[in-house]
Amino acid sequence: MKYTDIRGVNASRMIMGCMRIADKPLEQTENLIVEAVRAGVNVFDLADVYAKGDCERVFGVALKDLGLAREEYVVQTKCGIRYADFGKYYDFSREHILTSVENSLKRLNTEYIDVLLLHRPDTLIEPEEVAAAFAKLRAAGKVRAFGVSNASAMQIQALEKCGVDIAVNQMQFSLGHTLLVDAGVNVNTMKDEAVTRAGDALEYCRLKNITLQAWSPLQFGFFGGVFIGNENFPALNAELDRLAEKYNATPAAIACAWILRHPAKMQVVTGTTSPERMRDMCVATEIELTREEWYSLYTATGKGVF
Numbered sequence: 001m002k003y004t005d006i007r008g009v010n011a012s013r014m015i016m017g018c019m020r021i022a023d024k025p026l027e028q029t030e031n032l033i034v035e036a037v038r039a040g041v042n043v044f045d046l047a048d049v050y051a052k053g054d055c056e057r058v059f060g061v062a063l064k065d066l067g068l069a070r071e072e073y074v075v076q077t078k079c080g081i082r083y084a085d086f087g088k089y090y091d092f093s094r095e096h097i098l099t100s101v102e103n104s105l106k107r108l109n110t111e112y113i114d115v116l117l118l119h120r121p122d123t124l125i126e127p128e129e130v131a132a133a134f135a136k137l138r139a140a141g142k143v144r145a146f147g148v149s150n151a152s153a154m155q156i157q158a159l160e161k162c163g164v165d166i167a168v169n170q171m172q173f174s175l176g177h178t179l180l181v182d183a184g185v186n187v188n189t190m191k192d193e194a195v196t197r198a199g200d201a202l203e204y205c206r207l208k209n210i211t212l213q214a215w216s217p218l219q220f221g222f223f224g225g226v227f228i229g230n231e232n233f234p235a236l237n238a239e240l241d242r243l244a245e246k247y248n249a250t251p252a253a254i255a256c257a258w259i260l261r262h263p264a265k266m267q268v269v270t271g272t273t274s275p276e277r278m279r280d281m282c283v284a285t286e287i288e289l290t291r292e293e294w295y296s297l298y299t300a301t302g303k304g305v306f
């Protein structure tokens, strides 16, 4: 396993995402955590809304059962998405942030959250209110570091202007969803890929030492499914298989190694609930794809350089 520094915390480059654990048997989730920890994973990603709080609850129970020392792992969770009769909406108000954290702490059965992320941008945000909520949570020792998710460069700057230190930006990024790099590769061309959809997040985060975390590393579209072994992605799978053989790893590990190879030093937020797949994917941090291999995989997605 390789690690990266997040504001003084030694954080594993592979993160165990906990969005899909709620409906799995507790024993499977505990085995998953054991396998992840054995592979060197020390960061766990959650959100207040995952299975309406059940993922945090299950994780809290599993951690207690396993008896892991609290200071040995990093708990990251998110707030800001709410549900109403009409559907979802976003809420970055001071009151909602504070209430959400209290509820997460109870469900997670912990005294503090290591990293709290604002889940998806609330256009009604008052950055000063967020800053006040974060300052209160930090002073109370309830949250140690803050970040955002799915946020553009300008949205991060609005928070920074109010004195908020943003340590993390979690964005969708994979061989099935390459928007984070597309605009930069195609800048000032007439190609559709030149359109900035990821809000210059890659460039800004690199400039400001904000750790990018890639969510859904194996999915295409918005939860469109897994591209590994998917007949709709023949060129990509041929290249993943070729490199999997070369590096004696699984195609999924190569897909993660592609994310890790980027010099932005991103973390990968895996979503598997299978202990074996978790173990096999963690091998990715030991694989250093060449520049040529990185671009060959990118080209095999149908994007690439002209």
Ligand SMILES: NC(=O)c1ccc[n+]([C@@H]2O[C@H](COP(=O)([O-])OP(=O)(O)OC[C@H]3O[C@@H](n4cnc5c(N)ncnc54)[C@H](OP(=O)(O)O)[C@@H]3O)[C@@H](O)[C@H]2O)c1
Residues within 6 Å of the ligand: 016, 017, 018, 019, 020, 045, 046, 119, 149, 150, 170, 171, 214, 215, 216, 217, 218, 219, 226, 228, 252, 269, 270, 271, 272, 273, 274, 277
């Ligand atoms: N910030 C955000 O807005 C946001 C949004 C979505 C997710 N996330 C975070 O990102 C994490 C990962 O998301 P995700 O679950 O969509 O990621 P993913 O790792 O791309 O997908 C995992 C899913 O793919 C399946 N899968 C099929 N073949 C696989 C293979 N060969 N290897 C591994 N998995 C395979 C897994 O099934 P098995 O369980 O059977 O292996 C699981 O259902 C979440 O847990 C959450 O923490 C964040």
